[in-house]
Amino acid sequence: MTALRVRSSSSLPACGTATGTAAASLPSTWPSIPPCPIPRSPLPGRFEPEVCSESVTPHIMEAPEKSIHEPQPPNESRARKGNQRALFLTGLMFGFFLFLMALPTPAGLSPAGHRVLSVALLAIGLWCTDTVPAGVTGMVIVAALVLTGAVPGLREALAGFADPVAYFLIGVLTLGLAVLRSGLAERLARFFLDRCNGRARTLYLHLLLGFPLLTLILPSATTRTGILVHVYEQALDLSRVPRGAPLAKAVMLALNSVNRLASTVLLTGGITPILAASLIGGVSWTRWLVLMSVPFGVLLVLGAALIYLLHRRGFDIPLSCLPEKKPKPLSGVEIRTLIITMGASVLWLTDAWHHWNPALPAILALVCLLAPGIGVLTWRDFESHFGWSNFFVLASSVSLAQALNGSGASTWIARLIVRGIPSSDQHPVLVVVALLLVSAPVRLLIPNISGFLATTIPIAMSIGLATSLNPVIGGLAVVIAGDAVLYYPAQSASSLVVYER
Template sequence: MKIDGDERNGITIKQQSAKILQYFRRANPGQKKSLLALFLTSISSVIVFLADDLSIKGRVTIFVFLLTVILWSTTSINAAYIALISVLLLLLTGCISQEQFFASLGSDVIWLMIGAFILGSAVKQTGLATRLTQAVAAKAHNISSLFWLLTTVLIPLSFLIPSTSGRAAVTHPIFRSIANTIEDRRTRRALALLMPSIILVSTIASLTGAGSHLVAKDLLAEISGKDISFSQWLIYGLPFGIVASYASCWVIMGLFLDKKRCQQKLNVECLQPTPLSLPERKTLFIVLFMLLLWITEQWHGLEIATVTIIGAMILTAPNLGVIKWKDAVKDVSWNLIIFVGATLVLGRALISSGASEWIIEHVFRFSEINSANSQFLILLLLTIISLTSHIYMTSHTARAAALVPPLLYLASSLDINPVAVLFLSTLGMDYCLTFPVSSKALMVYQDADTDGFQATDLLRLSSVMIVIHLALVLLFYYTWWRWVGLSF
């Protein structure tokens, strides 16, 4: 069939386009999604393979990553299956080695999640989760007040547990317990989005909220000779973290819950207070001990994942623990474990293939931030670059290590305040709500087969929250941050 006109059938480009549009309108939703996926894949392949200054491995890796995101967004195929197929494509095309493929299952994230699920199983089976749920539900009259209350409770955790994954691990049992009392699946998904979102958005409130903050602080001292204290970070970050957290809660309820769902009463029976049973006391003691080890990680050197596995082993120990090992293992979401393992390989492939570095260089070149002569333009470009960095660099610490040095050197060349550049770029890098692989906290809560959210839910949320985050940065820069001395 010709599309440039034909004397025999008289088909023109305009007529052909009209036929295609008519077919698309008549197609069922499944066919429309398939056509959209095919169209986006074609566009992605053309764009990526035109990049002649990128290695073949880098091009293939970016294409596979884009293909994975497209399939997550436009099909109903299991997310873990898509991720695993994508990683196998990287393996078969030589972009990753077999060692890299299998090494992902030994990642600290995998073991953190296994330990977190076992911890959650113990908290649930001993009845401790029910007590915690009742303590929260007693203060909340309906779903709306529950969401606001949870937001308020989650914000201070950034000062207590210096890891987003640690905060996700300690709150996940409470989420599962509350979710079991909510019959509506849509409300459960909104709750699954709320808790990790607040954990991530409130990270900026504390210098110790994430390990990447400390990495950025060290780079600031090494490159510019400047420093930022805990109290300074608190003054800059806490107000923003509070406002952004409540804004996130408001957006999640607006996007995923209607008025009827928000006013829905909680179906939690308020039992008469009774003394803690022996299993409950054991579980509570072990959880508090784990919390203590999480807080003091810099003193003893045991990472969050290691502490979580130690706690899981004690909770399942024969004659000492509170649950049987085989029962605890049944509560582990192995579908989610496979999904996380595959997406970790995908994220690391972006870095090892040079694709992430190539993207960073072209973002700098395209934005022309190094030649900007307006403070507003510098602020806008810096915020956009840092807010979108999680899309092509899935590791929080890797983002800090890769982006902070060039941005600090940029600050020196433009003769602007390196502390402001450091804080604003770190704030942007803390935002990672677009893909589950962008944060360990999201991975803990993402399980579409049970109570979790889908990748499309996260994309929908991020499409709104990234704009609100950008607006809040601009608002805070010209008000609160300037008043307290943080400006270019």
């Protein structure tokens, strides 16, 4: 700390003394000023500023001038360059889109299918490069479907916004928001952190082991992700793990991919297994578990191991220890949140009895969470903290998938790709491998898993009938390929939940 002295050559007899009117007026709480040599002023009666131990003048006079003339960080320049790059890529993709539209329609493909495929490739490019916000890309899809004549009118382009899955997502995300706002997320985060003893690997292992168990309680991967993403965000924040750190990336990638795969092991695990079982036919709950537990178990282990290896540096850093805190009893808000969440889970697990669409329990849970008296959220909380981009992306991708199916484009793509599959009666394993390989590019072009399954399962089963392969195995092969691979977040509602965080 620097100190400023004011002295008069006639009134200050010695250095370091507190005499004179200026020194006497200093408050008693000021720190003492160490003595320093002060030269005599050449002019009697003139007051001069002097500095003890270092000059104070640069600190007083030059600091404001420095802050004015100091060059700013190049954030504006970087943002400008980033915007220019995004504009260039967006223009390039729209140019490619116009080029595709100008090409002659391939044989066997309808003109509407040609236009829908062009829109689908534009959407994939925008979603993969992220040059524009994902929600804006969803609106681009709706407009492009209408303007190109890929669908008869705006009503068909907005068909995805009337699909129940979009409102299922709204209800699930509201459940996750309620878990966060009620304090349950922090309580669960502290529970996990207390048992990992500062070891990041233990926290990651708890996360992985919890997926199969939570599937029995919350069968939907989107529901689990919507809740767990808040829980583990709290855990990482309490452990002082910054966003973007290797450990944070590993946890979020596990929620995004491994968690989703855990649902497909069970027939009641969500839309994917239910739709696939209905298309294949004759698959019971136990038979589905026996057939899918091995391949998806292998995928779970491989996915978790790959994520660990890619971000292993983050697991070597110990987590910050939490201070001792006696757990408090559950509050009324937490109890109401638990009751509403478990009530929705019971309705999802008993859908074989009441045959409700999964979106209906989610909507009922949303109403209860926002209802006066029993709710835990206000409407302001809901509208300000809800990730509306998820809704637009999912709804527009469903519209695109329906347009692909309605125009016959998805069937044309599938038949074109599977045409080269070997139909050897002596090597059915080769047929399975070929189905797995050719399903991946089809999944790239069809963003919605329901549209993908509705297109590929009948074709795969037909190939199985034409060879020595069991048709059920052929149908399950494309389910594995379609559910195990994600190219961009819009292909899965649970992935959107993590991506928007």
